[in-house]
Amino acid sequence: xxxxxxxxxARHGADPxxxxxxxxxxxxxxxxxxxxxxxxxxxxxxxxxxxxxxLGWSAEEAVGRRGLAGWALRKADAEEATERLLxxxxxxxxxxxxxxxxxxxxxxxxxxRMQSSAVPGADGGPxxxxxxxxEVHTQIDLERSVALSEAxxxxxxxxxxLVDADLRPALANAHAARALRSSRTAxxxxxxxxxxxxxxxxxxxxxxxxxxxxxxxxxxxxxxTVRDPGGGxxxxxxxxxxxxxxxxxxxxxxEEPVPLGVAWLFLDVTKTRLAEQEGARLRFRxxxxxxxGRAVAECEDPMEAAALYMEFALAGFADHALIDLxxxxxxxxxxxxxxxxxxxxxxxxxxQAPVAPAGGLPVPYADGHPALQAVERCGxxxxxxxxxxxxxxxxxxxEGTRHALATALRSxxxxxxxxxxxxxxxxxPFDRADAIYAEDIATRVAAAIDLAAVTG
Numbered sequence: 001x002x003x004x005x006x007x008x009x010a011r012h013g014a015d016p017x018x019x020x021x022x023x024x025x026x027x028x029x030x031x032x033x034x035x036x037x038x039x040x041x042x043x044x045x046x047x048x049x050x051x052x053x054x055l056g057w058s059a060e061e062a063v064g065r066r067g068l069a070g071w072a073l074r075k076a077d078a079e080e081a082t083e084r085l086l087x088x089x090x091x092x093x094x095x096x097x098x099x100x101x102x103x104x105x106x107x108x109x110x111x112x113r114m115q116s117s118a119v120p121g122a123d124g125g126p127x128x129x130x131x132x133x134x135e136v137h138t139q140i141d142l143e144r145s146v147a148l149s150e151a152x153x154x155x156x157x158x159x160x161x162l163v164d165a166d167l168r169p170a171l172a173n174a175h176a177a178r179a180l181r182s183s184r185t186a187x188x189x190x191x192x193x194x195x196x197x198x199x200x201x202x203x204x205x206x207x208x209x210x211x212x213x214x215x216x217x218x219x220x221x222x223x224x225t226v227r228d229p230g231g232g233x234x235x236x237x238x239x240x241x242x243x244x245x246x247x248x249x250x251x252x253x254x255e256e257p258v259p260l261g262v263a264w265l266f267l268d269v270t271k272t273r274l275a276e277q278e279g280a281r282l283r284f285r286x287x288x289x290x291x292x293g294r295a296v297a298e299c300e301d302p303m304e305a306a307a308l309y310m311e312f313a314l315a316g317f318a319d320h321a322l323i324d325l326x327x328x329x330x331x332x333x334x335x336x337x338x339x340x341x342x343x344x345x346x347x348x349x350x351x352q353a354p355v356a357p358a359g360g361l362p363v364p365y366a367d368g369h370p371a372l373q374a375v376e377r378c379g380x381x382x383x384x385x386x387x388x389x390x391x392x393x394x395x396x397x398x399e400g401t402r403h404a405l406a407t408a409l410r411s412x413x414x415x416x417x418x419x420x421x422x423x424x425x426x427x428x429p430f431d432r433a434d435a436i437y438a439e440d441i442a443t444r445v446a447a448a449i450d451l452a453a454v455t456g
Contacts (some may be wrong), residue, residue, distance in 0.1 A: 102133075160264070195227060406421075
């Protein structure tokens, strides 16, 4: 081989022949892999620090020995192993992988995986062999890590995103890309705010916490809204609940770990959480109806009982409630619908709906008003603000109203009025489950109002 047999002056007790040798020795000693080299005769020419760490033999003890037999290899194994190692010179340019049981200085045996390749000489022919080896269990651990990474980024049924120290995606699997409504390459390097319409701040806060102090003690559930991939506003934003775990990544190649970013793993649990919320909502509403029934049983005035039902219905359901009664419940179907305000929550603030005095004034609802539609259809009508100025005022509703649900009051097969529930901008629109609950409340209110008409 062109390099001398010693690895370095201080390490192997001989002066280098050239400056290149010093550089080569420093490079070999600084590598994490165990390295050794043989010349064409099989004499050890190089032995770095990692080889010394694994087997215990120092460079001074290894360099200059002919082969590994009797010290790093059992004599029974030496002939076959030496033949395989030196045989790579017959096929220069090719890398050969073998597993050998090597001997440590203290007499133990370690199974290593060795990669060897021929070194060409000045004349183009082989002049020796360079070998890199590591303990087999270390190699297996590495292969498992690679296999795990490939599985996570290929076949995992949950999202995996590697976020760099600047809080931008550096790598993502197919599941995460679908969840973020993007491709695996299109989302790389983009700010999280470009991907999430809602929830980006909470996610960035969690990532910064993990970068600064490590992983949180338990998985975190984040409610997010993914942006429309076309860049425009999403007509009906769909909120998703992602159960998220975070792992801080740091390079293992230095003594003081340098942050590489955060591994963000998430699983969509929206259906489960919505089902739990709906169950809790139904249990609460059932409890409210039970409490209302007990309270109403003590009311002597039927109209007071109707207003009390509305008070219990408002809790967790709406901000305001209005009760409007037909001036002539028995009027012909073709007659104009005239409604009289019977009860309403205090102006400007939610609360109990006080009963209006008898003979109240008609409510001047315009044609097509949701309350009039509910009476005509004998059912429920939902309305959502178009966010124009005066939308609520034009419908005779409190300022700030954004969502409305009008439900006909029916008792004994006839319509006696309408109840309207109102929500402000901080509340979600009324849904089908809300309409069912409102109809249940309306049935109870209508029965009380009908009783008031009979006893009155």
